[in-house]
Structure formats: C-alpha cells, structure tokens
Amino acid sequence: MKRQTLDLWVGLFVALGIVATAFLSLQVANITTLGGGPVYTVYGEFENVGGLKVRAPVKSAGVTVGRVSDIRYDGDLHKAVVAVALDTNYQFSTDSSMSILTSGILGEQYIGIQGGSDTEMLQEDDVIWLTSSALVLENMIGQFLFSKAAEESDSGSTKQE
Amino acid sequence: MKSLSSVIAGFLRGLGAPVSGALIGLGQITRFLFALLAASGTCLRRPGLVVREMYFIGVLSLVIILVSALFVGMVLGLQMYETLQRFGSGDVVGMVVALALVRELGPVLAALLIASRAGSALTAEIGLMRATEQLSAMEMMAIQPLSRVVAPRFWAGFLSVPLLTSVFNVVGIYGSYLVAVEGLGVDAGTFWSQMQNAVDFRIDVVNGIIKSFFFGAAIMLIAVYQGYQAAPTAAGVAMATTQTVVRSALVILGMDFMLTAFMFTGLGS
Numbered sequence: 001m002k003r004q005t006l007d008l009w010v011g012l013f014v015a016l017g018i019v020a021t022a023f024l025s026l027q028v029a030n031i032t033t034l035g036g037g038p039v040y041t042v043y044g045e046f047e048n049v050g051g052l053k054v055r056a057p058v059k060s061a062g063v064t065v066g067r068v069s070d071i072r073y074d075g076d077l078h079k080a081v082v083a084v085a086l087d088t089n090y091q092f093s094t095d096s097s098m099s100i101l102t103s104g105i106l107g108e109q110y111i112g113i114q115g116g117s118d119t120e121m122l123q124e125d126d127v128i129w130l131t132s133s134a135l136v137l138e139n140m141i142g143q144f145l146f147s148k149a150a151e152e153s154d155s156g157s158t159k160q161e
Numbered sequence: 162m163k164s165l166s167s168v169i170a171g172f173l174r175g176l177g178a179p180v181s182g183a184l185i186g187l188g189q190i191t192r193f194l195f196a197l198l199a200a201s202g203t204c205l206r207r208p209g210l211v212v213r214e215m216y217f218i219g220v221l222s223l224v225i226i227l228v229s230a231l232f233v234g235m236v237l238g239l240q241m242y243e244t245l246q247r248f249g250s251g252d253v254v255g256m257v258v259a260l261a262l263v264r265e266l267g268p269v270l271a272a273l274l275i276a277s278r279a280g281s282a283l284t285a286e287i288g289l290m291r292a293t294e295q296l297s298a299m300e301m302m303a304i305q306p307l308s309r310v311v312a313p314r315f316w317a318g319f320l321s322v323p324l325l326t327s328v329f330n331v332v333g334i335y336g337s338y339l340v341a342v343e344g345l346g347v348d349a350g351t352f353w354s355q356m357q358n359a360v361d362f363r364i365d366v367v368n369g370i371i372k373s374f375f376f377g378a379a380i381m382l383i384a385v386y387q388g389y390q391a392a393p394t395a396a397g398v399a400m401a402t403t404q405t406v407v408r409s410a411l412v413i414l415g416m417d418f419m420l421t422a423f424m425f426t427g428l429g430s
Contacts, residue, residue: 001216003209010212013220017324020331021370027353028259028334029362055361 039085040124041069044098044111049080050134052100052109058084060113065090068111084111086122093118097130109134193386197315200308210313211320218279218314219321223328225278226271230329233270234336237261241337242345251345255352256359258337263360263369264425267330269417272376275322276409280384283314284405287388288398311389315381322377323370330369368424375416380409 049071058066066086074081095116102109122128174181204211242254287310290296296306341347360366384405391401
C-alpha cells in the first residue's frame with residue numbers, strides 16, 4: 001500500500017479516537033459545568049445527613065451552584081460536618097440556610113441553599129448555622145405513631161370523664 | 162552449605178512443573194519486556210514503522226469495534242430500559258448505560274476484541290517469521306528483529322487500544338441512544354442530562370482510558386512474546402496463537418478486577 005494512503009487512514013483513525021474522547025469528556029461527562037472553576041468552601045453542621053453522598057449537588061432555587069466535597073463526623077459536636085464547594089460566581093449571605101432535600105425517583109439527596117437577607121456574604125471556610133437535617137423515614141413514622149397514640153389516649157381520657 | 166536462594170529454587174521446583182513453569186514463564190516475559198523497551202528507540206527514529214502497524218492493528222480493527230459497540234449499546238439500552246421501567250425510572254437508562262460502558266464494558270470488551278482480532282494476527286505473523294527463519298535472516302544482516310519487528314507492533318498496539326476504546330464507548334452510547342430515544346421514546350434531553358449528572362470526567366472517563374492503556378500493554382506484550390518464542394513449526398505457531406487469545410482474555414479480566422478495585426472502591430461514601 002502506498003505510504004500516503006497508509007498515513008491518511010492512520011490519521012483518520014487517530015482523529016476519530018481523539019474526537020471520541022472529546023465527545024466523552026464534553027457530551028457524556030459534561031466537563032464544562034463540572035470542571036475546575038474557582039470554588040470556595042463553606043461548612044454546615046447537620047444532626048443527620050441521611051443518604052447524602054460526596055459529590056452530591058448543591059442547589060439554590062433549583063440551580064446547581066456547587067457540590068458536596070466532604071462529609072465528616074465531629075465527635076465533639078456529635079454532628080455531621082458537611083463541606084460544600086460553591087462556585088465563586090454565586091454569593092450567599094451569611095444568614096443563608098442549608099437543608100438536605102430529596103429529588104427524583106431514585107431518592108437522590110442534595111443540599112438546598114436558601115439565601116438570607118444579610119448584606120455580608122459568605123467567605124471561604126465560613127460555617128452556615130441554619131441547617132435542617134435529612135428527613136429519616138423511620139423517625140417520621142415513629143413520630144407519627146407517637147402523636148397518634150397520644151391523641152387517642154387524650155380522646156380516651158376525655159370520654160371517661 | 163546450600164545457599165538460601167538455591168533452597169528456595171529447589172522448593173519451587175519441588176512443587177512441580179506447573180508452578181515452576183509458570184514462574185519461569187513470568188520471568189521470561191519480564192525479561193522480554195525490558196529487552197523490548199531497550200529496543201524501542203528505533204520506533205522514535207523511524208515513526209513510519211509504527212504508523213504502518215497502527216494501520217493493521219487500529220484501522221483494520223475499526224469495523225469489528227464499530228459493529229460490536231453498536232450492538233452492545235443497543236442491547237444494553239434495551240435490557241436496562243425494560244428492567245428500569247418496572248421501577249418507573251426508565252429515564253435513567255442513559256446514565257446506566259454510559260457508566261457501564263465507560264467504566265467497565267468499553268475497556269474490557271474492546272480489549273477482548275482487539276486481542277482476538279489483532280493480537281492473534283500479530284502472534285501468527287511473528288511466529289511465522291520465526292518458523293520461516295526471517296528473523297534469523299535479519300540477525301544475519303545485523304538488524305535487530307526486536308527493534309525492527311517487535312517493538313513497532315507493540316507500541317502501535319499500545320497506542321491503538323485506548324483510541325479504539327474511546328470509539329467503542331461513543332458508538333455504544335449512540336447505540337443505546339438509538340434504542341432508548343428513537344425506539345422506546347425516552348426524552349432526549351433527559352437521556353443526556355441524567356448521563357451528564359452521573360458521569361464524572363476524572364473518575365469515570367479518565368480511569369476508563371487508563372484501564373485501556375494497561376490492557377493495551379498487556380495484550381500486545383502477550384501477543385508479541387507468544388509469537389517471538391513460538392516453536393518454529395506449524396503446530397507451534399497454531400498453539401502460540403491460541404495461547405495469545407486465551408491468556409489475553411484471562412489477563413484482561415483479572416486485571417480489570419484489580420484495576421476496578423483500585424480505582425473505584427471507596428467512592429460511594
């Protein structure tokens with residue numbers, strides 16, 4: 001086979017491979033929104049993080065503004081400390097609140113941030129104090145049964161009178 | 162007094178031919194790898210040699226890669242959709258297929274296909290060169306067969322496997338897109354956005370490509386080694402070719418488990 005034809009085919013093959021890799025990075029993995037933009041980290045303390053995972057999205061008004069970068073247990077506070085990497089394009093006031101919410105059919109958990117009214121903005125390594133934990137189904141059922149039982153004993157005692 | 166090393170060697174021989182034979186084979190292939198790396202300078206001086214082999218290993222494997230990937234992707238899309246639909250979450254089919262392909266199926270299946278399509282051909286080619294004394298003739302002309310014949314094939318294969326794997330992944334995902342979106346009516350936007358949310362570039366895509374580099378090196382090393390040391394007879398070449406495919410398949414699958422355990426464990430927390 002002529003050398004030029006050979007080069008042409010191999011060139012085509014290599015180009016195809018590179019285009020495929022680019023497609024994987026841009027279309028499949030969406031490197032554009034996930035990758036390396038500048039972030040700042042803030043922390044939140046939760047009683048219970050439920051099924052929250054590292055890399056779970058952080059959303060405000062439904063828009064992804066960052067990702068969970070670390071989840072640790074703090075033995076002194078007896079709380080879970082969640083580190084959140086927020087995109088520097090998005091600024092939140094110091095009195096913002098964080099809550100763990102559930103989305104989708106598979107029950108993927110994410111963090112919702114609700115902005116506050118303070119004029120001071122969150123800086124690197126700040127802590128968000130207003131947090132609400134994940135809803136744990138067992139606890140909810142327990143509370144429901146407990147309140148139901150309390151109601152019934154109340155109404156039972158009023159009848160006896 | 163016997164030295165410690167001779168005691169250990171005696172013990173290993175005492176375990177029988179299968180064990181000592183396997184260890185000797187492992188030692189020989191390691192020695193072969195270093196000889197190959199030492200002889201690889203020619204590839205840089207004469208890149209034409211590598212390009213020529215990339216045509217035979219890479220370009221000519223494209224057809225089987227494209228067709229298999231399309232069908233693998235289509236079948237994955239179909240099966241996943243059927244199962245996920247029972248839980249009312251048929252929409253995530255794109256994410257499941259993309260993760261399965263990029264992390265595991267793409268690198269492994271592409272490597273298996275290349276081992277059978279190109280690895281066996283390499284072994285047969287080099288084995289026949291040995292059997293027909295072409296390699297000896299080269300040595301007579303003061304040409305190192307290792308640097309002129311073996312090294313270009315090894316490097317060409319090493320570079321081709323990741324490229325073919327990427328092509329395999331993309332075509333597989335396109336196959337599942339055809340089935341899920343065009344065939345079963347999943348929304349195209351949901352298909353891609355679910356995928357983009359779940360597939361991480363560094364963890365999934367890059368690790369998949371790293372895997373395929375390992376597989377490429379393993380397949381090509383086995384193929385050229387088997388060809389180079391094949392018995393110079395028709396039966397010897399036949400056996401070496403069979404051994405290439407069998408060993409490549411076993412090494413790929415075993416290595417895949419180890420690489421996966423190394424790369425992907427501890428990510429779920």
